[in-house]
Amino acid sequence: xxTKNRDQSLSDSRELDGSYDxxxxxxxxxxxxSTVCHRPESMDKLQDQTKFTKKELQVLYRGFKNCGCSLLxxxxxxxxxxxxxxxxxxxxxxxxxxxxxxxxxxYAHFLFEAFDTDKxxxxxxxxxxxxxxxxLRGTINDRLNWAFNLYDLNKDGCITKEEMLDIMKSIYDMMxxxxxxxxxxxxxxxxxxxxxxxxxxNKDGVVTIEExxxxxxxxxxxxxSMQLFDNVI
Amino acid sequence: MAGGVAAWLPFARAAAIGWMPVASAPMPIPPKDKRKSQxxxxxxxxxxxxxxxxxxxxxxxxxxxLGSTERDFFFHEETNEYFFxxxxxxxxxxxxxxxxxxxxYPRQECISAYDEELAFFGIIPEIIGDCCYEExxxxxxxxxxxxxxxxxxxxxxxxxxxxxxPREYLWRAFENPHTSTLALVFYxxxxxxxxxxxxxxxxxxxxxxxxxxxxxxxxxxxxYALAFFCLDTACVMIFTFEYLLRLVAAPCRFKFMKSVMxxxxxxxxxxxxxxxxxxxxxxxxxxxxTLRVFRVFRIFKFSRHSAGLRILGYTLKSCASELGFLLFSxxxxxxxxxxxxxxxxKGSTAxxxxxxxxxxxxxxxxxxxxxxxxxVPKTIVGKVFGSICSLSGVLxxxxxxxxxxxxxxxxxxxxxRAEKRRAQRKSRVAKIRAAKIRGTNAYMRYKHSGVMxxxxxxxxxxxxxxxxxxxxxxxxxxxxxxxxxLEKTTNHEFVDEQTFxxxxxxxxMMNKAGSRSSSLASSPRLSxxxxxxxxxxxxFSLPSTNNQELSTIQIRExxxxxxxxxxxxxxxxxxxxxxxxxxxxxxxSMVTLSPPAVTSSGxxxxxxxxxxxxxxxxxxxxxx
Numbered sequence: 001x002x003t004k005n006r007d008q009s010l011s012d013s014r015e016l017d018g019s020y021d022x023x024x025x026x027x028x029x030x031x032x033x034s035t036v037c038h039r040p041e042s043m044d045k046l047q048d049q050t051k052f053t054k055k056e057l058q059v060l061y062r063g064f065k066n067c068g069c070s071l072l073x074x075x076x077x078x079x080x081x082x083x084x085x086x087x088x089x090x091x092x093x094x095x096x097x098x099x100x101x102x103x104x105x106x107y108a109h110f111l112f113e114a115f116d117t118d119k120x121x122x123x124x125x126x127x128x129x130x131x132x133x134x135x136l137r138g139t140i141n142d143r144l145n146w147a148f149n150l151y152d153l154n155k156d157g158c159i160t161k162e163e164m165l166d167i168m169k170s171i172y173d174m175m176x177x178x179x180x181x182x183x184x185x186x187x188x189x190x191x192x193x194x195x196x197x198x199x200x201x202n203k204d205g206v207v208t209i210e211e212x213x214x215x216x217x218x219x220x221x222x223x224x225s226m227q228l229f230d231n232v233i
Numbered sequence: 234m235a236g237g238v239a240a241w242l243p244f245a246r247a248a249a250i251g252w253m254p255v256a257s258a259p260m261p262i263p264p265k266d267k268r269k270s271q272x273x274x275x276x277x278x279x280x281x282x283x284x285x286x287x288x289x290x291x292x293x294x295x296x297x298x299l300g301s302t303e304r305d306f307f308f309h310e311e312t313n314e315y316f317f318x319x320x321x322x323x324x325x326x327x328x329x330x331x332x333x334x335x336x337x338y339p340r341q342e343c344i345s346a347y348d349e350e351l352a353f354f355g356i357i358p359e360i361i362g363d364c365c366y367e368e369x370x371x372x373x374x375x376x377x378x379x380x381x382x383x384x385x386x387x388x389x390x391x392x393x394x395x396x397x398x399p400r401e402y403l404w405r406a407f408e409n410p411h412t413s414t415l416a417l418v419f420y421x422x423x424x425x426x427x428x429x430x431x432x433x434x435x436x437x438x439x440x441x442x443x444x445x446x447x448x449x450x451x452x453x454x455x456x457y458a459l460a461f462f463c464l465d466t467a468c469v470m471i472f473t474f475e476y477l478l479r480l481v482a483a484p485c486r487f488k489f490m491k492s493v494m495x496x497x498x499x500x501x502x503x504x505x506x507x508x509x510x511x512x513x514x515x516x517x518x519x520x521x522x523t524l525r526v527f528r529v530f531r532i533f534k535f536s537r538h539s540a541g542l543r544i545l546g547y548t549l550k551s552c553a554s555e556l557g558f559l560l561f562s563x564x565x566x567x568x569x570x571x572x573x574x575x576x577x578x579k580g581s582t583a584x585x586x587x588x589x590x591x592x593x594x595x596x597x598x599x600x601x602x603x604x605x606x607x608x609v610p611k612t613i614v615g616k617v618f619g620s621i622c623s624l625s626g627v628l629x630x631x632x633x634x635x636x637x638x639x640x641x642x643x644x645x646x647x648x649x650r651a652e653k654r655r656a657q658r659k660s661r662v663a664k665i666r667a668a669k670i671r672g673t674n675a676y677m678r679y680k681h682s683g684v685m686x687x688x689x690x691x692x693x694x695x696x697x698x699x700x701x702x703x704x705x706x707x708x709x710x711x712x713x714x715x716x717x718x719l720e721k722t723t724n725h726e727f728v729d730e731q732t733f734x735x736x737x738x739x740x741x742m743m744n745k746a747g748s749r750s751s752s753l754a755s756s757p758r759l760s761x762x763x764x765x766x767x768x769x770x771x772x773f774s775l776p777s778t779n780n781q782e783l784s785t786i787q788i789r790e791x792x793x794x795x796x797x798x799x800x801x802x803x804x805x806x807x808x809x810x811x812x813x814x815x816x817x818x819x820x821x822s823m824v825t826l827s828p829p830a831v832t833s834s835g836x837x838x839x840x841x842x843x844x845x846x847x848x849x850x851x852x853x854x855x856x857x
Contacts, residue, residue: 063241098242098245110251114251135248135250147251151251164255167255212254216254221258221259221260222254224260225259226253228253229247232243233243
């Protein structure tokens, strides 16, 4: 079954119904939108497109579909929970459960941007699975590409110092205040300087994808840590 | 970490790849995944109803029974499933909690059954979803109150009379007249005198016929002044005596003096004393007459005697806000309408509406639909407003009344329920006790048929015989064997109630002969050294009490010294029996009565096993 765009399916139903009323349309819109169910592509297709086995896809989907809703109710967050997709608020809430002592909202935001490849404001199961497929089953190069994509906030092909600083701050925010040694305000900035020293070959103030991949391949630690999560699923 | 996120943990770990390139140090090694396949269905067989779910679902909440390794205790090898001998209907909700993350409370289930199931499966009730949480809490509170009521009633009914000070005894007699005959008599006497006093007040004012040399008709009070005065004096004596007694007996005198009933008592008897003090002066006679009015408050003393009156009073107190609203709205309406009527009728001649306060009377009479007719509007405008006044009066009064009525109904039903439960409880207790006695009698039969032989081998044989007969089901025979082991362990034996009581009497007689105060008199010491909880549950008391614990198993001590005379001698030597309250033997609520000599000579004699019934020190034990 093809995945319909939300607007597309809405206009379809309008035509069939014939009850489209311009005046009152706006209110009904909201109700309809929330009950539009998003169904993912068939498992066979997903299996072709990703590197997961059927069983793994099953596990992923069940977790994705169930916990998206139930978790929010547990957090007493009164939000809409359309089944089948996860929006940014849900994403942030879910991610914050794992880092209770710090503030993980910024990093979750960046992650969301990275997963939401078609930029429609919500992460569908396909987005989710494609992303995970790369991280967990892709080649080292694929993973490095994905990481670069995560850092490159405006998707212009190069990482500037400001972008890196944002990323670094978001990572340090997740630590929270109670750390040993005490968290200094300058820590992210210093870390960014170190990063650029290592990665920026031609010292032009930005890191391009080639520089990034090249520098990472030279670093043993990074190469090893990239393979750390192979067995997560 | 909330259990629901367990399914998203792989994602969070995968997302950590974003930290890798910026990390400057090597990462730690990930933990080995011990259980490779987290997949798979689990079959949960709950009393025959099979539920199936993924293993992952259950493991979302690892701090519950189903999510942890605790469930392995319930694994049934033969059928390869987990078997729970619990209620399947409630289990459905529990399993739904794992699936959806929300715990719901089914309204038709009993709250304590539900709580038990939750406790069994290790789920805390605080995570019940918002949709059901309020209902759950309400039901729980109601249940707790009900149980507390029962307990309090138990306490108030079952305190033994032996261990109260005279003051407490007096107070209890006042509060609960049914506890002793004397209290009941006193109760009725005071009630009678209240009635007499009120009637005397009423009859005093009835015209009683003319005196021969007077033209005015005399009231009975003036004609038979002396008689009425004597009657009044007698009543006030009784009331004063009662009040002073209550004051003396009250546990907290200050609180008693502040209570409503005591205020009523004081108000009832004060006029008499003030009247005594004051002389028959003309100036104060007016005040004196007023005081006599207060005598009518004696009728409120009846509220001690009537529960319905107390309920009415309590209702009015609890509806104070509704009554206040009623009063306030009526006042507003009265003022408005009185003003309107006054100005409407101002023009008419010989109008009775001379002022606004004078019009108040008309407004009140009209709004309450009394309509005496002593004041009527004459102008048309006045009549129009008068009719509006009467119509609105009905509405204003009708609004708060249902609230008061429903309050009264609720409180009344609550008190009825309390009465009903009290009555039911007695019969329930009696039935339970009968069942327990049947059980102990079965054990007595078992003993008498098999085990009366003193020699151990003989008893063993008898036991074997009994087992081979197998007339009783295995559960019972094991239970009996257990009780028997207990007897052997403690060197005490079970007896039935009659034997116990006869032996009780024997002890008392023995003690009296030994010039000691009776063992029964020593019982206060006995119970006083036990904790209060024992006092409630167990009773070492005279045969006369019959309203106590739910079950009793009497234990008879088997003194190893067999001769009666020697025991007597020992008793006399001691100067008495010491009372041991230690509870090392059977149950914490057991109370033993043992002369010290027994333990010392216990080692000396062998286990002869012969029981001398005549010289036993009987103790009574309440089984827990």
